[in-house]
Amino acid sequence: MPINQFNIKGLNSEQVNSSREKFGRNTLNYKKENTFLDVLLRIAKEPMTILLLVASAIYFISGETGNGIFMVVAILFIASISLYQNSRSKNALEKLKDLSQPHCKVIRNATRIEIKSEELVVGDFLLVEEGSSITADGTIVQSNDFSVNESILTGESLAVFKNQEDPFIYSGTIVASGLAIAEITTIGNETKLGKIGKSLENINEEKTPLEIQVSNFVKWMAIAGAIIFVLVWIINYWQSHHILNSLLQSLTLAMSILPEEIPVAFTTFMALGAWRLMKLGIVVKQTKTVETLGSATVICTDKTGTITENKMSLAKLFVLKNNAVVRAEEELNDSEKELISYAMWASEPIPFDPMEVALHQAYQNQIKNDDRPNFKLVHEYPLGGKPPMMTHIFLDKKGNKIIAAKGAPEALIRVATLNKNEIQQIHSAIELLASEGYRVLGVGVSNFAGDEYPTQQQDLPFEFKGIVAFYDPPKKNIQRVLEAFYTAGIQVKIITGDNAATTASIAKQIGFKNADKTISGDELMALSEKELPTRVMETAIFTRMFPEAKLKIINALKANNQIVAMTGDGVNDGPALKASHIGIAMGKKGTEIAKQAASLILLDDDLSKMVDAVAMGRKIYTNLKKAIQYIISIHIPIILTVFIPLALGWIYPNIFSPIHIIFLELIMGPTCSIIYENEPMEPNTMSQKPKPLSATFFNFRELSISIIQGLFITMGTLSVYQFAVANNYNEAITRTMVFTVLITANIFLTLINRSFYYSILTTLKYKNDMVLYIVCITIALVGLILFVNPLTAFFEFETLNSPQLLTSISIGFVSVIWFEIVKIGKRAK
Structure with a gap:
């Protein structure tokens, strides 16, 4: 049935532009977060920034202007890196936000089109139907059995029927049943939701377990740094009686302890990961997803x-009356055409x-006289019941009535008057058609004569x-x-409303x-x-499912400590x-309610994207x-190389100053x-079992590898120290x-x-151009410091001769290459 049956032409392009100029865009604009100033303030509050500012101030006070300027430049450089990383993350998230934005259907220029809700x-004239989200306030001009869930505004979970007596619809509410066309009266902040939504500004999103782990680790390292800072200051002052110099040395150690790269790396990885997924056609609504x-153990599809x-x-x-199965493309008799006709009338008008699209097309092809423009939908029973069915009642100007229903054949069998023989014939037909992979719908017709329709169809x-x-x-x-799922150790379960x-x-x-x-x-x-957990794990196909049953499956799987991904597209999902x-909505055929409930959206409805x-x-x-293991491993030798000579009273107790630590930080940040x-996925990644969601970067096993690597590098730095002495x-x-x-x-x-x-010889073949760039930049900078006299003097270095340089490089190489032997052992197992 064409949309223009409602005699609504809608706005033209000129009227749309005029309205937008007058009333603005349909967006909620509250407090702006993560502005340039917000990021600068956050960087200024970082412990590392504060330490650098204190160190640069001490240098200027001490008259060491060159060192002070270097520290200021370092602060600006670190701030620029943070701003760049934040910009990358923000841009990625903005693109995701744009893609995950709700869409809506409107009538413009007498044509139904789909637009973004902000447009x-x-x-x-907004067209809304069962399962869609209402994206602005408006007044209904046409509706059929239209009800709305307004719980977001009222807290009342029961659907409210809307008609000419109560014609107002509100942004943020969800269509529970039927279809309506409404003229938009209010958009954006002026909507009812927009006015109460101001209070949403101060609601903070909960942190994920991994975020909490990272925050706690950095917090405890900061506390440890503060304690050691005070301790080293006291030791230094006790030995030198020079307060500013002692403060500088203790700041050096505090700076070496702070792993400020970890939270930056976490934020960057998650935001850019979401952006990379977006490029693959997967919209992640929240980066925490x-x-x-990587932990998913079950995919319910x-x-x-x-x-x-x-x-x-x-x-x-x-x-039924012919008791015969025929092909739809064959020449059909009147009773077969009548069946198609009733199936079409039981479908949505639009x-x-x-x-339903296929039924309308079949009706158009088989029925010579198209009665659709002559009949108006006067009453609708939406899809409901167990098993489900739906009924539509149409009326023409002469008073002729059509009452048609379609749904699960079992549902129609229950409500129809049938003898045992007819029921047997229907079941035989269902069994034959279903065994061949066809999806079957029963069709029924009613001759109800009154206007007072029963509550239930x-x-x-x-x-x-x-x-x-x-x-x-099948695709x-x-x-x-x-x-691919099976190889990755992921179970797949089918959950469907279809029959077994x-x-x-x-x-x-x-x-x-x-x-x-x-x-x-x-x-x-x-x-x-007692039976449920075992049965759910053993079962692969769940049929004739309804919302409560689907929810029960998901909860039972979760109770079995499974990490569950679920695909869905309808209201009942x-x-x-x-x-x-991990809720997965379909981008093309998914309803807005499914997209809102899901945590990611597959734009092409393609499961391979999962x-x-x-x-x-x-x-x-x-x-x-x-990245985190690298950060921990490299921080340990920096900390111990600064602390041990001082604590043990070696001949050169203050081997590094803040300028050396900040140079190392400038190298470590981009590296991690x-x-x-940018590292590619390792070849064995998708043949491993899913990692437990409770897995942490900071368990003993992971930390022990990093600590041992760090201690070996420390042995290298301290041994060359003793060698030099x-x-x-x-x-x-x-x-x-050193x-x-x-x-x-x-x-x-x-x-x-x-x-x-895998060995270093294998990983050198990985495609990651950043490795070459960063390593070459590092070597070039170190070369300048070691061999350009003004820079060498500034860093309090001295140009090494060939044996000294070769000795240092060899010890540095040996202090980490030993781990290749460990990897050989792993591969041998």
């Missing part, structure tokens, strides 16, 4: 449109479901007319997708594991609390999508773990955030050799920790 203007993706193409074609018909008297069967072929790539025979037939075609292990929604709900760890998403989640987690963030080298040469060992170890640690399994 809606006052005066637009990225850290969960719908059948229609996810496993199958969702390209429904009317394939076969079964007319079809959007693929099966099941109370109408129905005649069972027949069955329409649709074929929806061509679905078998490869399933194999149809689903099992499709499942067998695509090589789905355990296709014979099925359970229906009613059977599931009847299980005891909302609760289960929300309850799952393989990419899981792989990306695992890659990001692995690379972030490498740029090199490791034993050879009567002065403080400048000793400092230069620094060279540390830089060499840093470079090789970066290369070796690119994999904790």
